[in-house]
Structure formats: C-alpha cells, structure tokens
Amino acid sequence: MLERYLRPMWAFVFRDWHLTRRYMSWVAVFVFYAIVNSATIALIGKAQDDFRLTLTLLLGVLLWSFLSAMYNEIANSISYERWEGTLEYTFMAPVSRLIHLSGVSLFAIIFSVIRTIVILVGLVLFIQVSVTGANLLGVLVVLLVASLAFMGLGLMAAILPVMSPENGAQATNIFQGILLLVSGIYYPVSVLPSWVQPLAYLSPATYALEACRKLMGINHPDSTPDKLVGAPLSSVLPELGILLLMGVVLIPLGLLVFHTAEQWAKRTGKLKRTG
Amino acid sequence: MLTLKPTQTQLAIEVSDLKKVFRKRDGLRAPVREEWALKGVSFYVREGETYGLLGPNGSGKSTLIRILSTLLTADGGTVRMLGYRLPEDEARLRRKMGRVSVDAAFYKKLSPRENLLYAAQLYGLEPRQAEKRAMQILEQLGLESRRFSDPIEEMSRGMQQKISIARALLINPPLLLLDEPTTGLDPKSRRDVQAFLEDLRAREGTTILLTTHDMAEAERLAHRIGFLAHGRLVAEGTADELKRRAGAPDLEEAFIALTGEELDEEADSP
Numbered sequence: 173m174l175e176r177y178l179r180p181m182w183a184f185v186f187r188d189w190h191l192t193r194r195y196m197s198w199v200a201v202f203v204f205y206a207i208v209n210s211a212t213i214a215l216i217g218k219a220q221d222d223f224r225l226t227l228t229l230l231l232g233v234l235l236w237s238f239l240s241a242m243y244n245e246i247a248n249s250i251s252y253e254r255w256e257g258t259l260e261y262t263f264m265a266p267v268s269r270l271i272h273l274s275g276v277s278l279f280a281i282i283f284s285v286i287r288t289i290v291i292l293v294g295l296v297l298f299i300q301v302s303v304t305g306a307n308l309l310g311v312l313v314v315l316l317v318a319s320l321a322f323m324g325l326g327l328m329a330a331i332l333p334v335m336s337p338e339n340g341a342q343a344t345n346i347f348q349g350i351l352l353l354v355s356g357i358y359y360p361v362s363v364l365p366s367w368v369q370p371l372a373y374l375s376p377a378t379y380a381l382e383a384c385r386k387l388m389g390i391n392h393p394d395s396t397p398d399k400l401v402g403a404p405l406s407s408v409l410p411e412l413g414i415l416l417l418m419g420v421v422l423i424p425l426g427l428l429v430f431h432t433a434e435q436w437a438k439r440t441g442k443l444k445r446t447g
Numbered sequence: 448m449l450t451l452k453p454t455q456t457q458l459a460i461e462v463s464d465l466k467k468v469f470r471k472r473d474g475l476r477a478p479v480r481e482e483w484a485l486k487g488v489s490f491y492v493r494e495g496e497t498y499g500l501l502g503p504n505g506s507g508k509s510t511l512i513r514i515l516s517t518l519l520t521a522d523g524g525t526v527r528m529l530g531y532r533l534p535e536d537e538a539r540l541r542r543k544m545g546r547v548s549v550d551a552a553f554y555k556k557l558s559p560r561e562n563l564l565y566a567a568q569l570y571g572l573e574p575r576q577a578e579k580r581a582m583q584i585l586e587q588l589g590l591e592s593r594r595f596s597d598p599i600e601e602m603s604r605g606m607q608q609k610i611s612i613a614r615a616l617l618i619n620p621p622l623l624l625l626d627e628p629t630t631g632l633d634p635k636s637r638r639d640v641q642a643f644l645e646d647l648r649a650r651e652g653t654t655i656l657l658t659t660h661d662m663a664e665a666e667r668l669a670h671r672i673g674f675l676a677h678g679r680l681v682a683e684g685t686a687d688e689l690k691r692r693a694g695a696p697d698l699e700e701a702f703i704a705l706t707g708e709e710l711d712e713e714a715d716s717p
Contacts, residue, residue: 175571175572176571179568179571179572180568180569180570180571182568183565183566183568183569186561186564186565186568187554187557187561187565190554190557190561190565191554191556191557194556194557194598195556256552256553256554256555257550257552257553258552258553258554260513260516260518260548260552261546261552261566261614262569263517263518264516264517264518264541264546265541265566265569265570266538266539266541266542266569266570266571267569268538435520438518438519438520439519439520440469440470441469441510441513441519443518443519
C-alpha cells in the first residue's frame with residue numbers, strides 16, 4: 173500500500189512543494205497581486221456603502237481565486253513537465269495515472285486552500301469587513317466538495333498541452349475564461365445574455381457560489397453589516413449534492429480523457445520535450 | 448563467425464520485426480505524409496550483455512529506445528523484455544528498467560537531492576535508503592557531495608548526466624536503456640561514465656542497451672554492435688566481426704562500408 177500507492181502519490185506533493193519553495197518570491201508576488209486585485213473589486217461594494225454587494229464581490233473573488241488556482245495547478249502540471257522535459261520520465265515511472273493525478277491534485281488543493289486563507293486574511297484586514305455570523309466552516313466544506321469537480325475539469329484541460337503545446341495551453345486559458353464568465357462570480361446569472369445562461373448550470377462554480385452566499389448569509393434579510401446570519405450546512409445540501417455528482421462524473425471522465433489522449437500521444441510521439 | 452541465438456530464458460531483450468511510422472501533415476489540406484522511423488528491426492540482447500546500437504541522427508535509435516521505454520507504441524512487430532511483453536506488461540516492466548536519455552531531463556530549479564528523492568518515491572523506495580544509494584552512485588561517478596543540494600541548473604551538462612545515471616540506477620534495475628548517454632560531455636566526464644558502466648556491468652550483471660554514434664564508445668562498452676540506418680538494422684556482430692566483414696581497419700570505416708552512409712548526416716526524427 174505504502175510503496176505502491178501512498179509514497180508515489182506523495183512524490184508529486186514533495187516535488188510540487190519544493191518547486192513552489194524555489195519560486196517562493198514569485199508566489200509572494202502573485203499572492204500580493206491577488207490581494208490587491210481582490211481589494212479593488214471588493215471596494216466597489218464599499219464605495220456603494222452596501223455590505224451585501226461588498227460581501228458578494230469578496231466571496232466571488234475568493235472563490236474564483238481558490239478554484240482557478242487549483243484548476244491552474246492541475247491543468248499546467250503537464251505543460252510544465254513537457255517544458256522541463258521531465259514528462260517522459262514521469263510517464264515511464266510505474267505509477268498509475270490515477271495515483272499521478274491524485275498526487276498533483278492533492279498538492280493543488282493544499283496550495284489553493286493556504287493561498288485563499290492568506291488572501292482572505294489580507295482582505296479582511298485591508299477592507300475591514302465583518303464576517304461574524306457567517307458559516308465559514310460550511311464554506312470550507314463547499315470549497316472542498318467543489319474541488320472534486322474542478323479537479324475533473326483540470327484533468328481534461330491538462331492533456332491539451334500534450335496534444336498541442338502552444339494551442340493546448342491557450343485552450344486551457346480560454347476554457348478558464350468561459351467558466352469565469354458563465355458562473356456569475358460577481359453578478360447574478362440572470363444578467364447574462366439569455367443564450368449564455370444555460371451554460372451557467374454546467375459550471376460547478378455556479379453551485380459553489382450559490383451555496384457559499386447562503387452559508388455566509390449575504391442575502392439573508394436579518395443580516396446586518398456587523399452580524400451576518402449564515403445558513404447551516406443542511407440548507408445547501410441540494411448544491412452540495414450537485415457538486416458531488418459533478419465530481420463523481422467529471423473525475424472519471426477526466427481520467428478517461430487523459431488516458432485516451434495519452435495513448436494517442438504514445439502513438440504519435442507527442443510526449444517529447446518542447447521548449 | 449556464426450552467432451547462435453540463445454534460448455529464450457537467457458534473453459533480456461527480444462525485438463522482432465519492429466515497425467514505427469509517423470504520419471505528418473504540412474497543412475490542413477495537405478495529404479498525410481508517412482515517415483518510417485523503423486522498418487522491421489529485429490535483434491536480441493542476452494542477460495548481462497551490453498548491446499550497442501550505432502547509427503546517425505534520424506536512423507531510428509531514439510524511436511527504438513522510446514518504444515522499449517514504453518513511451519511510444521509500435522505499429523508492428525513484437526517486443527519482449529525480461530520475460531514481459533510490450534505493451535501488455537508495461538506496468539510491470541517499468542519497475543525493472545532504468546533509462547538515461549541524451550538530454551538529462553530534470554526539474555532544473557531543484558537540487559540533485561530533491562530530484563532523486565522525488566524519483567525514488569515515484570518508484571516506492573524508502574527515501575533515506577534511496578538517498579544513501581544515490582550518494583554512493585554519485586560519488587562513484589565523481590560528483591562532489593557538497594554539490595548535492597545546489598540547483599541542477601547551476602551544474603554542467605556532465606554533472607547533470609551523472610545525476611541522470613544515478614536516477615536510472617536508484618532502483619538497481621536489471622535492464623538499463625541508455626540513449627546517447629555521453630553525447631556532449633567533456634572527455635573526463637565521458638571517461639567517468641564509461642568506466643562506471645563497465646564497473647556496473649561487472650558488479651551487477653546489468654543488461655545494457657546503448658545507442659550512440661561514438662564508435663570508440665561502442666567498441667569499448669558493447670559486447671555486440673548493431674548498425675542502424677534509415678530504420679533498418681543493416682548489420683550486427685562484435686566489433687571485430689563487423690570490421691572483418693567490411694574489410695575495414697576500424698569501426699567507422701566498417702559502418703560506412705556496410706551502411707553506405709556516414710554518421711551524423713541526417714536530421715533528428717520524431
């Protein structure tokens with residue numbers, strides 16, 4: 173068990189942690205930028221003197237920061253390896269793709285959670301918004317369940333750079349952009365053009381946001397700027413169920429897509445180094 | 448001299464009629480073009496033997512190594528290594544072979560220690576034992592232990608290639624696939640690597656498949672040599688047999704006489 177599964181899975185966490193450590197100054201720069209960027213968005217609500225708008229924007233920016241960071245970590249893991257020239261060694265190792273991608277995803281989740289907590293602390297200190305009464309533990313549960321669905325999406329996106337190094341990397345960014353647009357991160361889905369709205373219900377971020385807004389008590393009539401009335405976790409079970417279902421479908425689908433593309437890459441010789 | 452084919456139990460590698468074609472299209476409307484990298488290659492390597500594949504760039508050496516490394520799927524023929532068939536048994540085979548390629552591919556920002564510990568854990572090895580073994584190998588290869596924690600990007604190509612060899616040997620594999628392991632190395636590093644491989648073979652009985660376009664290296668390391676040209680194995684035998692067959696004074700002349708071409712004349716294939 174340890175030798176076959178856990179140690180190989182931990183190898184990816186070990187590798188990604190040491191790579192992150194080597195690029196720590198860049199991580200700090202990007203986190204700083206994320207805090208500033210998030211603050212400028214949340215301050216729009218402050219300027220309107222509207223705590224509900226402020227919290228909606230704050231939640232949107234944090235949730236997107238978490239999900240996009242995780243998606244990026246997974247989606248870019250293969251293109252990074254291809255660029256470094258290590259992809260062939262990883263694919264030659266006696267590690268199943270499930271263990272490989274689980275290891276990559278495990279680090280992505282740990283990294284994204286820590287990054288989001290740092291951004292949250294920075295934001296709360298800077299814009300002085302109260303989250304007293306919000307069900308933050310429930311929010312964390314929703315984030316973790318939503319991670320499964322985003323993991324599946326990341327797995328599908330990760331293989332694109334193997335199929336086409338440059339176009340694949342571009343496609344992962346376009347896909348991420350579409351998710352940002354349709355998921356109603358900063359606005360209700362109802363303001364989107366009618367032909368775009370159905371897409372919102374295909375995005376896991378839409379359900380994660382809806383659930384988190386309830387758990388934070390943003391739209392609860394009794395919430396005040398000093399004390400929010402967050403909903404219990406039981407009130408977001410439908411959203412959690414949909415997110416879980418999406419994860420259950422998207423992760424195996426992601427692995428299947430990855431496996432199919434890997435076999436194609438091995439037939440056509442696309443595992444070789446680029447860059 | 449006639450070389451009798453040994454019984455199957457003595458064979459570490461058995462390749463039969465191996466074929467690989469790459470299909471390319473120069474534009475969306477352009478017709479598909481076929482480039483045959485391997486056109487029916489057959490050879491075998493005995494357990495504990497070092498077999499050298501010699502050929503210019505584009506002759507199919509790297510394609511062949513990639514197929515044996517489970518990184519490419521063949522379009523025809525059969526491959527059996529250490530009793531396992533490809534591609535059916537690739538998962539089991541991966542635990543028993545190491546590979547060193549011409550480009551020492553590492554996470555360049557990480558140190559040798561971090562890269563090797565990562566590789567060791569991938570193979571399920573206990574990190575402390577793996578680190579000890581890696582240190583021993585690197586010291587045997589002449590790498591100073593004080594460099595063990597420096598980023599690999601600060602090291603010479605020779606050093607990087609030695610670390611690549613250490614990585615391949617971490618699992619103490621019975622089979623080693625070496626794809627031009629000394630190309631681009633300075634003379635001292637080249638000698639270090641060659642001496643290490645000779646020692647390894649004597650000590651562990653490791654079977655080695657070595658591709659190179661360095662005639663002297665092939666002559667020094669390989670028990671038998673195959674000449675690969677345009678995706679075909681044109682001739683094989685010991686260095687002396689090949690020279691005698693071609694009536695040539697050295698291996699390079701023998702290569703030219705038997706293949707009709709010189710080394711390093713073609714571009715790299717996929």
